[in-house]
Amino acid sequence: MQQNPIRKIVIVGGGTAGWMAAAPLAQRMGQRCEIVLVESPDIGTIGVGEATLPTIRFYNAALQLDHADFIKKTQASFKLGIEFKDWGHVGNRFFHGFGDFGPPLNGIQPHHYWLRLARTFDHMPALENWSMASIMARENKFTMPNDAQPGVTDAYSFGYHFDAGLYAAFLRDYAMARGARRVEGTITSVDQHPETGFVTAVRLADGRTLDGDLFIDCSGFRGLLIEGALKAGYDDWSEHLPCNSALAVPCARVEPLTPYTRSTAKGAGWLWRIPLQHRTGNGHVYSNAFTTDEKARQDLLDGLDGAALDEPRQLRFVTGKRKKSWVKNVVAIGLSAGFVEPLESTSISLIETAIGTLIEQFPDRDFRPELADEFNRIIGSRYESIRDFIVMHYKLTKRDDTEFWRYCANMTIPASLAHQIELFRETGRVAILDRDSFLLPSFVAMLVGLGVEPKRYDPFVDDVDMRQLHGHFAGLRDLIVQAVAKMPGHGAYLEKNARAARV
Structure with missing residues (x-):
């Protein structure tokens, strides 16, 4: 069957989501497809998406961005994870680092051995002492991991902190240099095909009309196209995530x-x-x-x-997601698709997932519904996985000092999360329900940090001599401490390699 290619893409809304969508599309299609982004000077950006997960590195690498140039132009710093204070109970402090807790032994994850050691030896150090990222963060150190020769002291990853407005401007320049066109204006109405309901054009306050084949809705919470025109519906998660x-x-x-x-x-x-x-x-x-x-x-x-x-x-805000992020010829990306509070810096990661999945399932002008179904399945799974991970932070509290925390401790939670918590509490295992979302080390860091003590560990751990195992763990810890001691400070590393202009 002859293909019927997309000839024009209209992106409604700028900001981080709009320009993150425009950049890879312009890179791939800027010479054979018209790409237009319309943004209003009257609508500001939210400005809370300044911290990222390590996945942003793959997005930047796919665009072949110059690493140092990106850091300088966005006033970026490095991020090894998140320090949590007073979560679980007042006075608690723990770290969710980007990386594991050492290599598996005999195919068994290291936290199982740590659980056994903690029951055998008094004063066993906290698990995060075997997280390279956590120790680096504690000492305010940074250097790049040696991905070519991975080892214990390179078992960490990193994301960034950056100015979201500067990042959007950086990607705007990138996209426009590759053929994308920016139109400034305020959308006042949306035209739809009288029979199919497909969006055919958006109309601006000054009378201009922008037609297109594929429309990407990056209009923020209001969801101008996905909700305003197509009435996609919204799954409200306020019951599990009461912050608004x-x-x-x-x-x-x-x-x-x-x-x-x-x-x-x-x-x-x-x-x-x-x-x-x-x-x-x-x-x-x-x-x-x-x-x-x-x-x-x-x-x-x-x-x-x-x-x-x-x-x-x-x-x-209302925490939740659209029932469908792709409806007819409209794909919602960013806040127009949903919102999960930025407790684990997932907002930009969800934009990366959406634009990457759109490219993988990219349609022609026939817009086969199977493509939208697969996109919605993937995006729905990702949002729900992140929802559960965030809800876990609240549900596992031992705080009862305020009405808010008492509500969180007693609230109902999704069955998928209840299964993950009870599996870990009873056996020390972690159920990973979406392998493109948070993985085992992240769950272990949060569950242990919030005070969940597994009743059991992997039974094969008992096959190992505990004295030898204790020596092995002590040696790993010494390697980490020695390696971190030799690293430059985070500020010194940036000053030498990617110092941004002082403003």
């Missing part, structure tokens, strides 16, 4: 420049701290059913470690 508000404010950079994000639990939510080269991003995610906006604002300002550079910006 956020305040964001930048503050002056302070030393040392830490290579990790910090999340600090508060009475009705949590604070984020994201260090960039030119400033620190801060915010408070909370439920306005359990606190007031004024109290949340004060908690945010009291938590700053530098002078505030602006007034806190307020936003509201």
